[in-house]
Amino acid sequence: MKIIDAKEISKNTIEKVGEFYKDKPTTVVILSASDDKASEVYVDKKQKAFEEVGVNCLVYDLDEYTTTEDMIEEIQKFNEDDSITGIMVQHPVYKGIDFTKVICAIDPRKDIDGLHPFNQGMKNYGEHNVLPATALGVLKILDANDIDVKRKFVVIVGRGFLVADPLAKALEHRGATVVKIHTKTDVSDKVDLFQMADIIIPCAGTDLSDWINPDECPNAEVLIGVGFRYIDGKQYQDFDMEDWKDADGLMTNRINSTGLATISALLINSVMCYKYVKEGK
Helix, strand or coil: CEECCCCCHHHHHHHHHHHCCCCCCCCEEEEEECHHHHHHHHHHHHHHHHHEEEECEEEEECCCCCCCHHHHHHHHHHHHCCEEEEEEEEECCCCCCHHHHHHHHHCCCHEECCHHHHHHHHHHHHHCCCCHHHHHHHHHHHHHHHCCCCCCCCEECCCCCCHHHHHHHHHHHHEEEEEEECCCCCCCHHHHHHHCCCCEECCCCCCCCCCCCCCCCCCCCCCCCEEEEECCCEHHHHHHHHCCCCCCCEEEECHHHHHHHHHHHHHHHHHHHHHHHCCCC
């Protein structure tokens, strides 16, 4: 399979978003309450991307004693600050912090991640407003590679509200038939579903190479890796790229594909948030 490169998506997004923010000074914030090393790297990449388009991006690193109430208190201050047009909360958070309650505290107009229940609910009506960034990043990958999902059979591995749920809704609105596979799915059903899949999007963060390989997925044309895991400090997708190197079709490389596209999606979402806050649109 040919490897999808999202560098062009990133370049075009930075140019367009940078042009939008020209002469529009604004600030966005990222709250990080975790000692997860991968999250630290990702937060740094987000901050650099926003700074590249001329947006002041403040990162608040919170310690392990931070409570849900502490984070909500900080968010309420940002909600009331008109100079701040976007708020992001890095996932995962320390054990004991209720991530859902924290997300619900964000003003939906400033929800760059697109995870607030209001923004999540709008997707059920085909109104994406601010779509969760990773889901939007996957759509950008599909669009950039002229992949039409209409009448395609899409298998998403996972059922989380961060990616799998919003992505499934978005793809259904584009005319795809979407099925989510997870730990409760019957093994025989998994076999049949993978056999039928045209597009596979694993979001599990575990090794699925026994399932996602050319023998088990003979009709797969596109693989978009969202989930990832670390082995000896190196990042891997849920499938083994080596298994697919001689197959026809397209597949992602997590760092240069999905990761870049997701950061591009955050920049796009930030523009929508700016318009909601500053222009009432």
